[in-house]
Amino acid sequence: MSKKIDLSELDALDQIDTTDSKSEKKRRNVTDRFKEEKKKTVTSISVPTPLLHAINEYCEKIGISKAAFFSQAAREKLKNEDLDAKF
């Protein structure tokens, strides 16, 4: 009952030049690429515990998150603050 398909005949019908686009396969793994991009953008920093406590208190006091604190904008703002004097 079932109809068999000649796949090699199908290849002939498919007009795409596969040799040029073989390189596309290299960029196909979305997951790997996502991981690579994540590695590029996510950095880790080491902060001494007393300073981390001070940052926590500071963040609570001015009402920003720690993520915001570590953002560039927050760091710019902090240039004019004297943490040592306040804490």
Place this chain on the structure above:
Amino acid sequence: MSYVISIMSTKGGVGKSTISKFLSITFEEMGKSVCVIDLCQNGSVSTGFLRDRDAFEYTTYDWLTGACKPSEVIQQFEDSGIYYIPSNETIDDFERFAEKKFTAAKRLGSIKEKVEPLKKMFDVIIFDTHPSENSDLVSYAIAASDYCLIPLETDLDSVLGTKRSVEIIKEFMDMQELDYGIVPNKVSQTNFKLKRQLKNFIVELINEGIPKEKILSTIRYSDVISSSKNEKIMLNEYQANKYAKKILGDFKQVATEIDTVLNRGGVQV
């Protein structure tokens, strides 16, 4: 005459992959050669045909981007007339590929162009799409289709998903020859409250302007579908199971209705 069917819904979990699989089995039993193209990142078509979705060197994405020949990506299910193209999460990248590769005008036809050679070989091509309202990939699939089949669950969200899907399909109907049908799926045979709710949902859809003839026959709910997949046994091998026979009968009815509409409509190869 061959035709292309998109199984689609903006709502997930309504049974798109299951319907893709069983419709392919049914069409094959009707003497047609079938190719199921998985356009969903979940890769359920592969598991539906009892294969590991990560077992393939090439997937739909590779085929669509020309990185492999059809013979390298098309899989035959056992010794049947059912073929399928497996997918995985890489399919998500096709929209970006199409944006770079094609002009806006040609992008919509990017899948249609690839399917044309297949239409010369297969009687029925089925797209198993991903549930998304704003997916370009689904739009490309509809643009390549002659018919869209929307599974409807007895669930309020599914009704909303059906309405939205019909709106999307109607936009394409203005541009191309396209028809659609709604198939009530996983319909309870024992819970009268749910049966009444489904009846009310269908009335609601008809009142919103969906023609009555677009509502196809129902496919009943049964644990047999899930358990057969979990046991890696095809439902049609459950010869002695009366529920499996009934469900396969439901699919045959729906496949016949679609076949009648498409042959009557005169959709040309």
